[in-house]
Amino acid sequence: VRRTLDVEVLADRIKRGEPLGLARGISLVENETTGFEALLERLDGRMGQARRIGITGPPGAGKSTLTAALTRYWLEKGLTIGIIAVDPSSPFTGGALLGDRIRMNELATEEGVFIRSMASRGSQGGLAIATREAADLMDAAGYDRVILETLGVGQSELDIASSADTTAVVLVPESGDGIQAMKAGLMEVADLFVVNKADRPGADRLEKEIAVMMSIRKGNAGKLDDAAWRIPILQTTASEEKGVAALANRLDGHFNWLLETDRLDERRTVRRLGRARDALIRRAQRDAERIWQTESPESLAGVSPYGLSRDLYEKLRADQRGV
Amino acid sequence: VRRTLDVEVLADRIKRGEPLGLARGISLVENETTGFEALLERLDGRMGQARRIGITGPPGAGKSTLTAALTRYWLEKGLTIGIIAVDPSSPFTGGALLGDRIRMNELATEEGVFIRSMASRGSQGGLAIATREAADLMDAAGYDRVILETLGVGQSELDIASSADTTAVVLVPESGDGIQAMKAGLMEVADLFVVNKADRPGADRLEKEIAVMMSIRKGNAGKLDDAAWRIPILQTTASEEKGVAALANRLDGHFNWLLETDRLDERRTVRRLGRARDALIRRAQRDAERIWQTESPESLAGVSPYGLSRDLYEKLRADQRGV
Numbered sequence: 001v002r003r004t005l006d007v008e009v010l011a012d013r014i015k016r017g018e019p020l021g022l023a024r025g026i027s028l029v030e031n032e033t034t035g036f037e038a039l040l041e042r043l044d045g046r047m048g049q050a051r052r053i054g055i056t057g058p059p060g061a062g063k064s065t066l067t068a069a070l071t072r073y074w075l076e077k078g079l080t081i082g083i084i085a086v087d088p089s090s091p092f093t094g095g096a097l098l099g100d101r102i103r104m105n106e107l108a109t110e111e112g113v114f115i116r117s118m119a120s121r122g123s124q125g126g127l128a129i130a131t132r133e134a135a136d137l138m139d140a141a142g143y144d145r146v147i148l149e150t151l152g153v154g155q156s157e158l159d160i161a162s163s164a165d166t167t168a169v170v171l172v173p174e175s176g177d178g179i180q181a182m183k184a185g186l187m188e189v190a191d192l193f194v195v196n197k198a199d200r201p202g203a204d205r206l207e208k209e210i211a212v213m214m215s216i217r218k219g220n221a222g223k224l225d226d227a228a229w230r231i232p233i234l235q236t237t238a239s240e241e242k243g244v245a246a247l248a249n250r251l252d253g254h255f256n257w258l259l260e261t262d263r264l265d266e267r268r269t270v271r272r273l274g275r276a277r278d279a280l281i282r283r284a285q286r287d288a289e290r291i292w293q294t295e296s297p298e299s300l301a302g303v304s305p306y307g308l309s310r311d312l313y314e315k316l317r318a319d320q321r322g323v
Numbered sequence: 324v325r326r327t328l329d330v331e332v333l334a335d336r337i338k339r340g341e342p343l344g345l346a347r348g349i350s351l352v353e354n355e356t357t358g359f360e361a362l363l364e365r366l367d368g369r370m371g372q373a374r375r376i377g378i379t380g381p382p383g384a385g386k387s388t389l390t391a392a393l394t395r396y397w398l399e400k401g402l403t404i405g406i407i408a409v410d411p412s413s414p415f416t417g418g419a420l421l422g423d424r425i426r427m428n429e430l431a432t433e434e435g436v437f438i439r440s441m442a443s444r445g446s447q448g449g450l451a452i453a454t455r456e457a458a459d460l461m462d463a464a465g466y467d468r469v470i471l472e473t474l475g476v477g478q479s480e481l482d483i484a485s486s487a488d489t490t491a492v493v494l495v496p497e498s499g500d501g502i503q504a505m506k507a508g509l510m511e512v513a514d515l516f517v518v519n520k521a522d523r524p525g526a527d528r529l530e531k532e533i534a535v536m537m538s539i540r541k542g543n544a545g546k547l548d549d550a551a552w553r554i555p556i557l558q559t560t561a562s563e564e565k566g567v568a569a570l571a572n573r574l575d576g577h578f579n580w581l582l583e584t585d586r587l588d589e590r591r592t593v594r595r596l597g598r599a600r601d602a603l604i605r606r607a608q609r610d611a612e613r614i615w616q617t618e619s620p621e622s623l624a625g626v627s628p629y630g631l632s633r634d635l636y637e638k639l640r641a642d643q644r645g646v
Contacts, residue, residue, distance in 0.1 A: 280636055
């Protein structure tokens with residue numbers, strides 16, 4: 001009874017937009033603490049208002065600086081912003097140089113901004129799911145925009161970014177690995193490209209490179225119909241807040257396109273179904289992990305790994321029969 | 324009966340080192356085709372002879388070129404080499420420029436070399452497990468060295484590389500993101516650092532940077548005892564095969580250190596237990612995924628994702644009760 005009460009109280013605090021309540025809720029989700037799914041379930045009806053923006057790209061592309069610049073821009077327009085940083089090199093997660101980190105921390109103290117970093121070590125699929133659920137909580141807490149900043153290399157990182165309504169892929173000139181980054185799956189998730197640090201030489205060349213790669217891809221995909229989204233390529237210099245208004249404008253443009261073509265509802269239905277699937281599989285995993293922790297031997301004596309896993313799975317089933 | 328027979332026949336073909344049998348076995352594992360665990364179980368006693376080397380690092384570090392150079396070096400010594408490429412930008416996986424790819428393909432036709440690329444898209448934790456099991460099969464097929472080439476960003480990619488006996492982290496000068504790459508978790512997995520493309524300016528500086536970071540880390544970890552492994556930093560120019568003999572030498576050195584300090588047995592026990600745990604969790608996941616595929620609705624009408632997942636999990640349990 002006490003636990004149910006806690007969840008109820010916490011849900012109300014999150015609905016009221018209390019930052020401390022939200023922080024606690026995200027911790028519950030991150031640690032899969034008993035009751036976290038009840039909390040998410042209780043807040044389910046409150047979700048769906050926030051626009052979710054994924055910002056991804058290779059290390060050093062300036063994703064955090066861009067996130068900060070967008071946040072300041074939206075703040076001035078009177079919007080509230082939640083930020084989830086999964087990039088281990090992000091100043092938000094403490095992974096950057098001191099100066100960057102201090103600037104980001106200043107942002108964190110602004111009214112209307114909520115920043116949360118999620119550890120990218122440890123849990124595998126777990127992180128991707130928890131990150132999406134943290135975004136759900138920010139959504140339920142009433143934030144107008146939720147930014148998911150992830151490193152654009154690695155499957156689960158890309159999954160997180162592409163779970164947003166709109167995903168911006170950030171690249172920089174001079175990196176020389178524009179093509180390499182694209183090969184790493186970034187092209188498939190981009191609703192929008194940003195050539196950041198555009199004051200450096202090579203910005204136009206990179207923009208052209210991206211355009212060529214996009215046109216090859218478009219060619220492969222067949223002719224685009226009129227309602228198709230034409231992926232824009234924008235140049236920004238986030239450190240000087242240049243190009244940020246245009247970027248915000250294009251992000252809105254993509255959101256409106258989703259809305260007008262009924263794709264928003266479609267994406268969100270898919271997202272909610274995905275959440276159910278993830279929760280189901282996580283539950284099965286959790287039970288399997290529990291029996292591993294209580295029943296596994298310290299070494300394999302005479303049994304193969306697969307024999308052991310089969311025995312333990314039988315045991316798990318037998319236990320569940322008793323439930 | 325027929326299926327059991329197939330597994331037996333296939334296991335024998337793999338034991339004899341037949342490349343086509345090995346390729347088919349890896350496909351079974353990759354697709355989790357019925358019988359794949361029986362195959363792995365049957366070959367269990369044949370594993371443990373190969374030395375497994377993880378090669379990881381950021382995109383563009385020249386990991387594939389280094390892998391190819393090492394392979395040629397070992398070939399000349401009369402060794403056989405299995406290569407698993409998970410890096411989506413690797414020439415082995417078809418993600419690189421044409422010239423690179425052609426050179427790698429030449430290697431693939433050499434007697435004593437077996438190359439397999441694993442798709443890094445799709446399965447999340449699944450890829451990491453399947454990759455390790457593919458290495459198990461190469462081991463059972465009698466390859467002396469198994470190289471796991473992965474992109475050193477992203478959790479599951481790092482997991483794969485660090486599942487090897489020895490993990491080499493490859494960095495390049497000029498990339499400017501040496502520190503960023505380190506932050507991404509590369510430092511924790513390195514048994515050995517390679518500064519590749521060492522003919523470029525900045526190689527010595529990068530080597531010093533790494534040394535400084537290592538000494539800071541060592542300082543944090545307390546004093547090293549005599550038996551501790553001192554992580555070497557090597558310079559190579561893989562495209563010209565420079566430094567490759569020294570690298571092979573150090574890889575052997577690390578393996579011998581593992582052997583002499585009983586850490587090899589320790590690592591391998593942990594690896595085998597990990598395989599059992601992974602197989603257990605995968606089995607639970609697979610059952611959950613199966614019920615999702617057969618029982619999930621097309622949209623959520625009036626039920627929250629968490630309510631739906633709970634209902635389906637109950638159904639799964641009920642089904643298992645009947646088994």
